[in-house]
Amino acid sequence: MSSYNEETKAINCPYFEDCGACAYAGMKYDNELAIKTRDMEKLFKDITKVEPIVSMYRPIYYRNKVHAVVAADKKGNIRMGTYKENSHDVVDIKDCMIEDEVCRSIINTIKELMKSFKYKAYNEDTRQGFLRHILIRRGVVTKEVMLCLVTGDIAFPSKNNFLKEIRKRHPEITTVLQNVNNSKTSMILGKRTVTLFGKGYIEDILCGLKFRLGISSFYQINHDQTEKLYKKAIKLANLTKQDTVIDAYCGIGTIGMAMSKTAGQVIGVELNENAIEDAKVNAKLNNIKNIYFQAADAGEFLVDYAASGRKANVVVMDPPRSGSSPEFLKSILKIKPDRVVYISCNPETQVRDIKTLIKGGYKISPVTPFDMFPHTVHTETVCLMSRKEK
Secondary structure (H helix, E strand, O other): OOEEOOOOOOEEOOOHHHHOOOOOOOOOHHHHHHHHHHHHHHHOOOOOOEOOOEOOOOOOOOEOEEEEEEEEOOOOOEEEEEEOOOOOOEEEOOOOOOEOHHHHHHHHHHHHHHHHOOOOEOEOOOOEOOEEEEEEEEOOOOOOEEEEEEEOOOOOOOHHHHHHHHHHHOOOEEEEEEEEOOOOOOOOOOOEEEEEEOOOOEEEEEOOEEEEEOOOOOOOOOHHHHHHHHHHHHHHHOOOOOOEEEEEOOOOOHHHHHHOOOOOEEEEEEOOHHHHHHHHHHHHHOOOOOEEEEEOOHHHHHHHHHHOOOOOOEEEEOOOOOOOOHHHHHHHHHHOOOEEEEEEOOHHHHHHHHHHHHHOOEEEOOEEEEOOOOOOOOOEEEEEEEEOOO
């Protein structure tokens, strides 16, 4: 069984060698933080200073979205967990120190119910079987729980009885979805999703704002650390009611809506149209009038925005791990915002992009690392880029 040492804040995990997610399992948390800090200092050595890493008080059970692959071994025994590193063999995980406890408990119950309901695990080679993946999302503040069962076919044997039993054992579940994916693909979700119970989404509170979350909505998995990260980003932006903010890669609008409290106007830009629809709903939920959203490529939007003669004082950007495109960075240099707040889930690509902005006339503040994913090798960072005074 996995365990947590309250004194050293280290986790013990019997799966970590096969799973590969928690590279620092067994290590004192202070030592892990020291390693991450040194890594950031080395990475930003010739660019800027690195502030102390922002850590978690109790670095366990922080993942509010949990995914389990469903498979069967050669004897037909059900296995639920994650793919073994660099393979498609499934590591059968019974407990995990970084996943939400309620979500993990529901997965274990489904594993038990699969036996009694005689459900077969989906086989990716033969494309036969019923249950392929389980996705669970939990609202940290609201405690609402979404369960999504990814199946190989729309047919759901004994559906009503199964729903009755899972809700009886886990009354905390507020909605249940079925997603159908019978494609030969590494993608978890297929194109068709039906609501079996509840409203089809959950809500959660972040930075005092309410957000509606669907099964595919992007939402940071570490709620407490995200609030700290966003508060730092807002402080760096130093907003006033005279400022116009462009929230590039805005997703469902979380950071932009948080900034709208102190900004004059916020424009959220995101290529994913479903995310933009979610963002519009979330703005209405919170009665925010000074924000609007545009489904577009962020770089192309900024070029058009500059061509129209409009100005933006602040750009906040939180790109994917691949970082920003050269076109997007060129568009920033074209509209010349006073301040750029850069949030990154991959500091290596962030350094690459920062060098481009520095060459384009910007200076950088100290970088602040955030331990968003304790016990793993990943670190998020945020910094402020300001236009140099001529």
